Amino acid sequence: MIPVAKPLIGEEEIAELEKVLKSGFIAQGPKVAEFEEAFANYVGVEHAVATSSGTTALHTALLALGVGKGDEVITTPFSFAATGNCALYVGARPVFVDIDPQTFNIDPEGIEDAITEKTKAILPVHLYGQPAQMDRIMEISQEHDIPVVEDAAQAHGAKFQDQMVGSIGDMACFSFYPTKNMTTSEGGIITTNNSELAEKARIIRAHGEEERYQHSVLGYNFRMTDIAAAIGLAQLKKLDEFNRKRIENAEYITEHLKGISSIEPPYVSPNVKHVFHQYTVRVRDGKRNDLMNFLNQEGIGTGIHYPIPIYKQELYQNLGYTDHCSETEKAAAEVLSLPVHPSLTVEDLGKIVITLEQASDKLF
Template sequence: MIPVAKPLIGEEEIKEVEKVLKSGFIAQGPKVAEFEEAFASYVGVEHAVAVSSGTTALHLSLLAAGVKPDDEVITTPFSFAATGNCALYVGAKPVFVDINPETFNLDPEQIEGAISKKTKAIIPVHLYGQPAQMDLINQIALENDLVVIEDAAQAHGAMIKDQMVGSMGDMACFSFYPTKNMTTSEGGIITTNDSNMADMARVLRAHGEKDRYQHVVLGYNFRMTDISATIGLVQLKKLDGFNKKRIENAEYLTEHIKDMSGIQPPYVSPEVKHVFHQYTVRIKEGKRHDLMEYLNQEGIGTGIHYPIPIYGQKLYQDMGYDDVCPETEKATSEVLSLPVHPDLSIEELEKIAISLEAASDKIF
């Protein structure tokens, strides 16, 4: 089976982890600080705060931004559940705004209609590795005195013109889960140019400690380990190469898919560098299940990211959410992710393209 996603861990990472294990520093230590400095430099920001996951990065970012119970946070319903759940963690209410059908990202034209007196923050998601329209989102936030927190969990190395994702909002949050464009096994990081927000995130990730055994706020154990950080340091050096291969693989697939009936390749905005965490197509005529079944029989892995809007999850239904976002609903019924990871061989890419062509002729 050609997997839809695959972590790439080499001998370099293994050797560096062995050094850490022998060093005695296996929890948060000097490697975490080194990784934070390297990642901040890569993104082009002053501060990076390493944490235990992308989810905890979102959680701490809202707390550091001062979002409180009963505040509202505008975000997209077409994302992993953590994007909405992070608002619930701080007692705030997620308010869902529909997506742009081309990019699958939060539609800026619909944000202002969702702003109320309780709105405190906007969380755009750079879904699948394609940056959201940050210029418009930031302008809306500026006019309404709102904080912008980029959910960059899927967009390591993505850019708008010459600016890196992770440097455009008040804060940004990355995930280093094994299937992401780079990994630390588990882990996440917050990037920002705001020293106060960075300082608060550092306090919050370590039990609310300002100084040793001096707990100034209610905090958490959301620290990254030196084991994870040392994997991240090696992976960060490989990230541009990984992304280059993802982009090349995506271009190959698009070239072969673009004229097939029933399969719509992903749109890429001309102003962005899309890093293809996922290569996600639309399957028309209600034939997604048939295509998935055919590809799986041919030994090609697939995924649906995402089959249910966040507001449609039982958790949110039980809270009384009755939202209907038409473009999100349509996307959840049509999207299908195909393998694009950097370990794909040309033979595997050819197999995917040939199988898609055969499926298109047979199914549509």
């Protein structure tokens, strides 16, 4: 089976891990600080605050911005549930805006319509590794004086008009879950140029402690370990090469999809660097599940990102959500992610495109 995602761990990660394990520091310590500095430099921001996951990064970012009970956070329903849930954690209400059908990212024009007096943050997601339309989103943010938190969980190294994601909004959150473009096992990080927000995030991440055993605010244990940071340091050095390979793999598959009209390759906006966390096609004619089954039977792993809009999850239905975002619903029924990860071999890629051609003859 060619898996749809696969972390690439090499001797460098093992060597870094060995050093940490022998150092005596295995909780948050000097490696986390080193990783934060290296990641901030990579993204081109002043501060990075490492956390235990992408989800806790989002939770911490909203708390640092002071988002709380009764507030609203504008976001996309076409994402992993954590994107909406982080608003719920702080007592706020996620307000969902439909996507642009070409990029699958939040439609900026819908954001403006959704702004109310209660809106305290805008949370765009750079879905599949393609940056959201950040120029328009930042314009809206500035016009209405509402901060932007980028959910960059899937977009390490992606760029919007030559600007690194993670350096555009007021804050940004990355995930280092093993399927992501780089991993620390579990882990996350917040990036920002705002010293005050960074300091607040550091305090919230560690029990609200400004000094040892002095708790000024309600915080959490959302710390990253030095073990995770050691893996991250080795992975960060490889990130550009991983992304180069992902882009090359994506271009190869797209080239071979040219003759297959029912399987639409991903659209890449002209002004972005898309880093292909996922290579997600649209399958027309109600044939998505048939294609998925065919590929799986032939030994090609696939994923559906995401089959259910966040507002349609049982959790949200029980909270009274009755939204209907037509482009999101259409996408949820039509998308299929194919393997694009950097460990694919030439043979794997050949097998993927041949099997897609066979599927096209058989199914469409």
